[in-house]
Amino acid sequence: MLLRHARSLLFLPASNARAVAKVRTLPCDMVILDLEDSVPDDAKEAALDGAVAALAEGFGGRLAAVRINVEGTRWHGAEMVALKGTAADYVVLPKVEHPKQVRDVFSVAQKPVIAMVESAKGVLNAPAIAAGEGCAGLFMGVNDLRKDLGIPPSADRTGLSHAMQAVVLAARAAGIAVFDGVFNRLDDEIGLEAECAEGHRLGFDGKTLIHPGQVPVANQVFGPxxxxxxxxxxxxxxxxxxxxxxxxxxxxxxxxxxxxxxxxRAEAVSSR
Structure with a gap:
């Protein structure tokens, strides 16, 4: 499946072997093994080992990515090296604000990079990031962006609309994929559907997700x-x-x- 055809992109902790096994039964289009926010510091080395083993086993034709830790952390370098030669389709890089960050990961890991845009500086530099060497796609990091912009967590996404459209524009100008950020309210299916529909109208290719129960809604809204x-x-x-x-x-x-x-897109989805 081409990256731009992905509708549902599910984050899960690489340290959670049960979640990794379960995801092989889910209809998500991309599995994102997370080494960053969802994994405590004392479990990060084990999570990396688990991610490499899970990639070797495969995910039944689903796209597979690994989100590594941000540049400057003590795990970043080892994770880039470990992913080289694995079956990962992409490396997801958090908190990208400059194309050099993407280029460095691409050079070491030898995998195309999906850059997470999570700050005001990242939004303003999104055109250069998207057009830079090794960048295959952009993720909206809405939670961190809210914090950086001073938008209350309880507010709707009105204050993010300019940033979201700017990131879509940057991706389209560079000819790469772009995906909407996560939806935090796990028991609000109506709200999730509305947010997916909003993202679809803005031009996002699909949505990043944090719970298996969110997959069917994203597939339905972003599917042809x-x-x-x-x-x-x-x-x-x-x-x-x-x-x-x-x-x-x-x-x-x-x-x-x-x-x-x-x-x-319809044919790619039907083949899943």
Missing amino acids: DVQAVADARRLVEAATGGAERFEGRMIETMHVEEAHALIA
């Missing part, structure tokens, strides 16, 4: 609509080139390309 896919197939079949009329509207090459992209 059945009717839209059927419409796209009819459009592709009818198109003959240039501007022309199709079912009461004008279409041109751009619309055909969009239809092909939607069909490809």
Whole structure:
């Protein structure tokens, strides 16, 4: 599966062997083995060993990534080295504010990097980060960004809207994938669905998640609509080139390309 086709990207502690085993039964599109926030300091070395072992076993065709610890911590260097040569598809790098951070990880780990944008400086530098060597995608780090911007945790995402759109713009300009941040309220399925829908409207490819129960909602919202896919197939079949009329509207090459992209996404999802 291409990264841009991923709908649901699930974080789980690499130190939790039970969670790692369970994720192989879930319909998420990407597994993100976390070595950072969800793992206490005294368990980080064991978590790295567990991540390497889990990658060797595989995740049944799901994309696999590892979130390493931030640059400057005592674990960062060893984690980059350990992931080189593993079956990880991506390395997730937290708190990115400069393209050099991504380039350094890419150089050592020899894996494409997904950069987490979690600060005002990260948002302002997102175009350079996205276009930099080794960057394959961007994650919105909404919790840390709220703190950096001084937005109360209880507030809605209105204050984040400019930053979110700026990160989407940076990713699209660089031609890479971009994913919405996590939703913290684990028992609020209605709120999760609304936030996924908002992220979809903003242009995010999918959503990062922190609980298995969130996966079906993200898959549904970010997955191709059945009717839209059927419409796209009819459009592709009818198109003959240039501007022309199709079912009461004008279409041109751009619309055909969009239809092909939607069909490809639908086919990628159906193969999971």
